[in-house]
Amino acid sequence: MNTVKQGAIELVLCDMDGTLLMPDHSISPRNFAAVKALQAIGVHFTLATGRPPRGMRDQVKQLGIELPTAAFNGGVLVSADGSYLQSHRLPYEAVRKTLEVLAHHSEVEVWVFADDEWLLRDPHGPMVAQEQNSLGYAPRVVLDFEQYGQRVDKIVATCRNVSLLAELEHQLQRAFNDQALASRSQAHYLDVTAPRANKGDALVTLANLLGVPLERTMVIGDGGNDPAMFHRAGLSVAMGQASQEVRQQAMQVTSSNLEDGVAQAIERYVLKR
Template structure:
């Protein structure tokens, strides 16, 4: 049974260390698509933070899909939503309160990809995140926010050593109510319990009528583990965390050495 869908993480997997798509990766993905295989980008980013890469890869239309916000939203690349698992105003208030208690920067993304924080001293990582997502950064106090707010995800974003020092307390506070996952050394994400890459990929496979054996997943971080659990072939990047390499079918080259292209050549092209 051949591979009919490839699910690929973006940061530190699809993109090289400079945050760009290498020519080798673009060529391999275009060859994969030409063989009739769907390429689904699975990311913590919103659609706005993915569009540039979709355009470079030639992925478009209502019959191509992306999994965004770490699985909170499944949508076509043209923005038609198939499913979403989001948070609300009370969840936002809980994160805002904890941010100040622990002295960790935070932000939220609404369902239109806008980033909000009440941290007047906006963190360096939040500024970089906003620049990548291209939908704006808004500094607002809770009383300035609408109570019918739809929150795609909450993010504690800070220097790795800051998160390292507080991750236990954040998980202790939120683990029973939310899905909490470290997506990058600088990002600790808090999502709806049903929102993860694995659940989203399972829903998409059901929509498309595909079996686990027809799916390959590629990634590098903790938030890719759930995706690996529902794919028949799993590829960890050479720069991936040890936990992902331990459960992978294959460990490819790093993202600096075109690991995505190497894996696609091996298993699909």
């Protein structure tokens, strides 16, 4: 772990699934209280997630967040009224290449997010019910994704075979040649996004909008899409249940999301200072 390099924290950017949220997608009372305590003393708090904008509205409302949020790993910045401030879509060639690679693996479910819709071909896939429960809305079934190829915000490959997804992650990273990014937001989810759709660039943009120096920012996360913001923040905190690879890229490690790790980090590094 690196040495903490920030002064007083003015902005906290937090991941959602596996970080702020419990496994049932709820916000624990302690995490909720910690966020409200930040807001009460004037510290900015907002979210950066792999979810689509529609999949974070309930939590934004619950927490009373009035700042822009980062969806699709930073591919879309969304204002409090739901309008898009910034959007980075996948290049068509990257969309085509991704779908071509994934088509060779029948056990992998492929989801495409475009036009504010969650698109898929098989509504009975083993991971669909879980995702619908998480996002809070149903997918749209399509025969193919071709008509959406120029308007894709994110592609997700998901299956129970974690080793296969890790292999596909490396395969796509090699194939893209800077056209796109492939990273696992969770063990069973492989996200493909535009090159600038990353939480590090999102942090920089949000900090600039709020007039906060990067050295006065804190970020918290647990997945393979979070080190991008770890490397830009004044203070980076990994969740206790994150993989060793992710934890090693953060300056500090807190407890797991089952143990209110977000609240512990906020209390220790912001409120007590």
